[in-house]
Amino acid sequence: MERALNFVVVSPHHPENFQLFASALRANGATVLGISDEPYENLSLRTREALTEYYRVDNMEDYQQMYQAVAYFAHRYGKIDRIESHNEYWMETDARLRTDFNVAGLKAKDMDRIKQKSKMKEIFRSIGVPVAEGRVFDDWDDAKQIVDELGYPVIVKPNIGVGASDTWRITSDEELSAFFVERNTATTFIMEEFIDGDIVTFDGLTDHEGRIVFYQQMLYDKPALDIISQNIDSFVHYPSEIPEDIIELGRQCVAAFDVKERFFHFEFFRLKTDKSLVALEINCRPPGGPMVEMFNFGNSIDIYDQYAQVILHQKFTADLSQRKNCGYVSRKRYNNYLYTQDDIYAWYGEFIVSSVITEGVFGDVGYFIVTDKVEDMTRVVRFIQELA
Structure with missing residues (x-):
């Protein structure tokens, strides 16, 4: 009898929506082993049910404690097959653990090229991609x-x-x-x-051979620097139609960075002058905050389940033919908006698939919107963010 794949999830409870990765892995037959410094009783019921076993460390910043946790799991369950957090903060810890336990995936030696912006530039230039x-x-x-x-x-x-x-x-x-x-x-x-352009992204997931099995393009209505420095509303959009040039450039970059069995989030500038693309950086993880949910809402899929299938069964089975426009619209509590939440749902509830209470760059309240037409998306966004 073939043994279950042993998957160690680093920080399985945070962020909240990433708990669904552990749940999907367990549902698809993996032995899911969690490590964090959070008391077990503080974990959500969803997380506790997803974990085969949980190892609490006193301090996740102490690598020796993290090493001992994985060593315990290896002794108890056999060879560890995957170690992942999907979190930028723990990426180097993940890689170091993979190196020490000979686990597939990014190793410590790979960190410079995917963490240092100066090293990223070298790889972009090596394949002829313009950079700042x-x-x-x-x-x-x-x-x-x-x-x-x-x-x-x-x-x-x-x-x-x-x-x-x-x-x-x-x-x-x-x-x-x-x-x-x-x-x-x-x-x-x-x-x-300084580059005068709009930030666009190429986001997606690759299989174990580095083939792209899912991709999207994200558009920002304003630079992230302005959103943070001015503390203003924001809107991001996954369009149903994706330009061929960013698909082609994205494929080249995925290959150049050797992204295998991972999510990716490439950022580019689209110049306002000639509309060409300039590479900004790579993130070997899912896009931040609520954006992973937009994969699901915009494509009518379960990306958490699909990730588990890629890991466990080496296949991506979702039907991607139903892609629609998906947007995330934020509001700030201190602003005086013209329309209330009741007004928003009364006028445009048919387009709103979910809402979330959040914080930081993603606003204080966010609405997920799905539309067939871009014009409808624009109209709903303006209504939600219109000030009194």
Whole structure:
């Protein structure tokens, strides 16, 4: 009798929607083994039911404790087949554990090329993909040399970082001086030319051989840097129609980064001048926050179950022929909106498939919208975010 696949889930309870990965793996026959520092009794019923066994550590930042947890599972259940959190924060821990226990997937040696923006640029350039010009810098003189080459404005951000966190748009020597006063000195920063374009993404999932079995394109209504710095409403959209150029470029990038049996989230600029694409970065994980749910709503699928099938049965079985426009619209509690939630559902409830209470860049309240026509999506978004 063939044994069940042993899948170690790091931090199986967080974020909340990622609990469904553990549930789907268990439902498809995996032995699901959880590690976290959360007391077992604090885990949701869904998570407890999904886990074959749970190992609580005192501190997930202590690698030795994480190692001991996996060693215990290996002793009890046999060879560990997969280790995954799907979480950017634990990606290096995941990789180190895979390395030490000889588990398939990204290893410690792979982290630089998928974590450091400077290394990402090298891979993009190696396949002829344009990138934002710039590099890592050390001090004022080094930074000023880059400014002299690129000109203001420039973008400064951590060489290893997620999203727009700790990102600076610098337009003058005075602002550059302020950056050096206020920056986190423990962080290595990279400086890039400012690119006038819209951020678009190529998101999806690959199988064990690196073949793309699912993909989507995400569009932002405004830059993430503006959403964070100005604390404003946002809207992101997975369109039903995806341009061929981003599909082709996305395929090249997936191959170049050797993304296998993983979710991916590539970010590009689409230039406002000639509409060409410039590579920004790769994230070897699902898109953040509620965006994974948009995979499901926009395609009428269960991406958690499909991921489990890719891992356990090496197949993706969902019918992707019913793709529709799917949007996520946020609102801030402090804003005075013209229409109430009751108004929203009264006027456009037919298009709203779900809502969520959230925080941070994704707003305080978010609505998932599905439409056949882009015009309907635009009309609903304007209604929801219209201020009094």
